[in-house]
Amino acid sequence: MSLLTLVLLPFLAAPVAAWGSRFGRLHAAWIAGAFTALALALLAPLLPPVFGGETLVHSWAWIPSLGVTLAFRLDGLSMMFALLILVIGLLIILYARYYLNPRDCMGRFYAYLMLFMGSMLGVVLSENLIQMVVFWELTSLSSFLLISYWQHRAEGRQGARMALAITGGGGLALFGGVILLGHIVGSYQLSDVLAAGDIIRAHPLYLPTLLLILLGVFTKSAQFPFHFWLPHAMAAPTPVSAYLHSATMVKAGVFLLARLYPALSGSTEWFMLVSGAGLATLLLGAYTALFKHDLKGLLAYSTLSHLGLITLLFGLSTPLAAVAGVFHIINHATFKASLFMAAGIIDHEAGTRDMRRLNGLWKYMPHTALLAMVAAAAMAGVPLLNGFLSKEMFFAETVHVAQLTAVGWLLPALATLAGVFSVAYSLRFIHDVFFNGEPVDLPKTPHEPPRWMKVPVEVLVALCLMVGMLPAFTVAPLLAVAATGALQATPPQYSLALWHGFTPELGMSAVALTLGILVYIGRKPLFALHERTVGRLDARAVYNALQGALLHANSALIARIETGSLQRMALLTVLVAVAAGTVGFLGSNAPLTGTRAGLPLDAVSLLAALALIAAALGTAALHRQRLVALVLIGVVGLVVSLAFVKFSAPDLALTQLSVEVVTLVLLLLALHYLPQHSPPESSNARRLRDMALALAAGGGAAALTWAVLTRPYEHIAGYFLENSVPGGGGHNVVNVILVDFRGFDTLGEITVLGLAGLGIYALLKGLRLPLRRADERGVDWSSDAHPPIMATLSRLLLPLALLVSVYIFLRGHNMPGGGFIAGLITAVALILQYLANGIDWTRGRVPANAHPLIGSGLLIATLTGLGSWVFGYPFLTSTHGHLHWPLIGEFELASAMAFDLGVYLVVVGATLLILIHLGKLSRTALPHSAEGSRD
């Protein structure tokens, strides 16, 4: 339980800190600090068992079917990282409280910092790999927020975006790698994966898995060729840089190398890829760091080189190298965090980080200078400091590996070269800043920072010294248990002593120190040479060019497809559909005609079909004369209704017939406001092209129908036919399906209907259209809008029509009919009143507010469904019984009828809403040649 709490604590702290800062600028810092201290206190009781060699695993099932569990693990390696994250995090919190100036929003800063801390803890403490990837991505996201904390600075935004693109992209690759890993091992639990090293390395998917995981690692740890985001991330506030680039973010990559070391290492591929990338980054970083004039730039490239060193160590694949790698992780975190903080203090107190202007600060801030010098010496690998110990181990390992291969001497040589540059840039950090004459044109006079701002640096520098001088009494137990965690085995014998006699590595250290001092002394010509040559290379330019090309290609592709023309999109859609259909037909070997014998052809059907074909063709041919086309399409609808009658579908026939009526009214109303003719604007070629496409589509549809109709089929109709009466209490199976078996579908459909009605209402609101009162020849459409005979007849018809709709509704469960049809009939009857008697007359007599109808219909349908919950049945379970009504006799009542009532109300409401509001447009319409604008 406590591991979960430990990870969740910082996430909890984030909103609390953001909220707390409302009551005082410094509250956020106190809250963040308190939560971090609490997390450390929670971790403390778990330390003794882990030091004793135990591995704690806490897990809860989450999505067992996908192999995802919520599982946390605390062993030596994760404990070391958790300690680094929390302890350095606490120091950063203290430091940032002094670093940020009053204009910066403290709540936001500490909230982001806590989010990041929680994500990091999640990464290092995860037992489940998928869960780890989630936290991994969270670190990318929260570091994006931290790097872009000063949102008003363009470089901050750009740096953050670049970091997110690179590390986030790497995270995706890692996700793929982890899934492959889980596939190979059969489990996503780290314990299983770490025990399955031999299986993984022998698997054919090993190489892709390795590549994907290394992509994640290299992007996160800024290894060549993905290194360039790290220097640009320096746009972040210095406490962020100190945290992200010493103990966390970039260490997540090397953490994963160490974590998966037992599972993935030991192969040639691992050796080549990991040590290759590590060596390249080591040299590149060490070299470039020397030439950076920005203090933080120097530290950024130095971070690169140290990360390269650690990566190289894990790539060497000897257990001792892995121990050295773990050791250097600890050492680098301590000295680099203190150096970043010192650089921040200098920036804060002197107003610049440019080493060409920062000179001779020793006399202004001797205390800070001393701390920075010790930390820089540790970075250079000077004896008596922690950096010396791990660097010695590194040199020793390169020599050891060199003895195994022919050109092996190259490795120690290059390692020494990197050491030379490392000494040179560390020296520059010390000499350029604190000595080397007088400061040049500083914005403010430098002085010592507030007392407590130096405390975090002092703590870390003290650690550097203690580890460097008394390793056996300080870091030894932690290193032993962390190395055991990384190797998942007892590490080989090693000695942390300062003096091992005259060894090759001591010689390499001496050479590095001596040559490093010489390089620094001769730096001036080197600087000039660098400016003229390598300095002009910029990985960011390549990145920007690539990004630009990608975006450009993307928008070009989109511009080609999406031109904003509906005609073109419709054409493409039909074209693709026809192409897909063609491929489907051509790809199959089955004959077009099946074995099923069809119905015989009769004369009436033939005539009806000919009428339909003629009407459809006529609609297309005469579409420019819109009224004619509308009449013709009515014929099509009529024949379709008749077809439903003929082919045993009475419900469909009734529905289609009533929908025909409302559709016709709708289209006529619309035509009232639209031009009566379509202008001829398509060219003949275009018409021919469309005809060809239409023929292809029609031919395909006909062929498909033919192929289906001539084949026998299996259906599930039996279930509905058998259960309709005993289960649903209705003899009309179609209606029982609608309101009972598939009632949930119907509920969705009437909701859509209601929404369409409301959408139309919204679209029509405030719409003003030009209205014509005469046709194009100038003849008035009608002198008498409401002829008396029609008005009288429609009034007489209303009660009859309503009676019919009630009848249709009531019998619907057993005979053709039901809520949909009854609703349409009611709507038609009411619309008829509007058409015949006018809006004002009808409104006075029929309460025509349709919104409550839709609402109450949906409510009734939903409540009917919920009603079955009361009796402990699932949603929309129906019940039915027989009722004896006086006079009427035996009457069957099903709960589905209430549901059907809901359907009825929604259909009436939606239809009325649409047609009445469309009709009402004429009252707000613009006269066809009047003043005013068209909107």
Next chain:
Amino acid sequence: MDALLSIAIGVLTATGVYLTLRGRTFPVVLGLTLLSYAVNVFLFLMGRASVGLPPLIAPEAAGYTDPLPQALVLTAIVIGFAMTAFVVVLALRARAELGNDHVDGLNTGLDETAERQHKGEREDRA
């Protein structure tokens, strides 16, 4: 009979597609209506055509046709009406905003009514 039904669906589809590709809103609405006829009948026919076998349970019935496609098509017809209505109103709105009824919303030229109205405005100003 099956051949006749296939041809009818083919014709409905072809005319529907042709009209859908036209440039003005009203023919497109007609085209969509024809296409929904085609689709509805096609779906309905997935239960195969049979005569005199309505899915109404009765002791004397000789048999029943498949009720499931019918139930699906019934709601499709009603939803189809809602869709047609929505498209029609969208077309009206577009005409009000753009002054013409071209589907691409291109103000390439005013249509007849709007043109006359425009002329009227000019005359009024003059």
